[in-house]
Amino acid sequence: EVQLLESGGGLVQPGGSLRLSCEASGFTFSSYDMSWVRQAPGKGLEWVSGISGNGVRILYADSVKGRFTISRDNSKSTLYLQMNSLRAEDTAEYFCAKDYYDSSGYPTGAFDLWGQGTMVTVSA
Amino acid sequence: SYVLTQPPSVSVAPGQTARITCGGNNIGTKSVHWYQQKPGQAPVLVVYHDSDRPSGIPERFSGSNSGNTATLTISRVEAGDEADYYCQVWDGSSDLRVFGGGTKLTVL
Numbered sequence: 001e002v003q004l005l006e007s008g009g010g011l012v013q014p015g016g017s018l019r020l021s022c023e024a025s026g027f028t029f030s031s032y033d034m035s036w037v038r039q040a041p042g043k044g045l046e047w048v049s050g051i052s053g054n055g056v057r058i059l060y061a062d063s064v065k066g067r068f069t070i071s072r073d074n075s076k077s078t079l080y081l082q083m084n085s086l087r088a089e090d091t092a093e094y095f096c097a098k099d100y101y102d103s104s105g106y107p108t109g110a111f112d113l114w115g116q117g118t119m120v121t122v123s124a
Numbered sequence: 125s126y127v128l129t130q131p132p133s134v135s136v137a138p139g140q141t142a143r144i145t146c147g148g149n150n151i152g153t154k155s156v157h158w159y160q161q162k163p164g165q166a167p168v169l170v171v172y173h174d175s176d177r178p179s180g181i182p183e184r185f186s187g188s189n190s191g192n193t194a195t196l197t198i199s200r201v202e203a204g205d206e207a208d209y210y211c212q213v214w215d216g217s218s219d220l221r222v223f224g225g226g227t228k229l230t231v232l
Contacts, residue, residue: 035221045159045167045210047221059219062125095166100178108173109214109221110157114166 002026002113004096009118016086016122022079022096022115030054030074033099033107036081038092039117048094049081064090086122093117126215128224135230142198144227146211149192154213156194158187161226162207170209171196198229206231 008020020036035050049060049070058070069082079096100112129147136142146156156174159167170181174189184199198205211224 037223044208044226045161045212045223047212047223050221061220100169100172102173108157109155110169110172110212111159111167112169112172112178114168116166 004098004113004115006094006096006115006118009094009120011121011123012086013124014087014122017082017084018086018120020081020083020094020096020118020120022081024077024079024098027098027113029072029077032101033057034072034079035097035099035111036070036079037095037097037111037114038090038120039095040089040092043092046092051079083120086120088122091120091122093119125218125220126213126222128211128213128222130209130211130224130227132225133228133230135232136198136201137232138201138203140201142201142205142229144196144198144209144211144229146194146196146224147192148194148213151192151194151213152190154189154216156187156189157212158185158196159210159212160205160207161210167210201229201231203231205229 006022036048051070067085071080095117096115097111098113100108100110158171160170161167170185171187175187186197188195208226210226
């Protein structure tokens, strides 16, 4: 079965750190760019960070640049998000998402597979 | 950074047609994608590349994109279509992904 399974969320104090994981199965993980997308309670979707299939190209939203680090271990089919210096405004459900490639094998910029999410709460 | 603007809410009666807009500067030059998200669930891609549908998405879902506005059209709306809908683009100038603020579709 093709799926993404996030883990690692929880309650953390402001200024603290947390590492999220996203385990992929059912597809060739190393062939796809991956992203983290978050959703604050009752709010919309916010793209957080993305990484190419080989881990070379990495991008961050301005809101997390310098605090969050995305990485991947293709041997374990796992995506990571290391979150440091956490703030109350980082409180959100964090989803990992797989890039959608069209029938010609080109990235579309869309996400066709999402995990179920893992909740991060930053509070004293 | 690139900004996408969606109406907060759209209401439609069952069987009618719902149109959800997504505004952005020259968005017609970009490829727009649409997601459906029901409460407590992850988003689902319903339209990509402005108007293409992933496998398994009903033909009732269609899209268009021109000028400064992209539109998701849902024909013959059903109660099960009630959800939040988000537009998204890949901003080529920054290489970042951008989401619109989302539109809550209510089926009356």
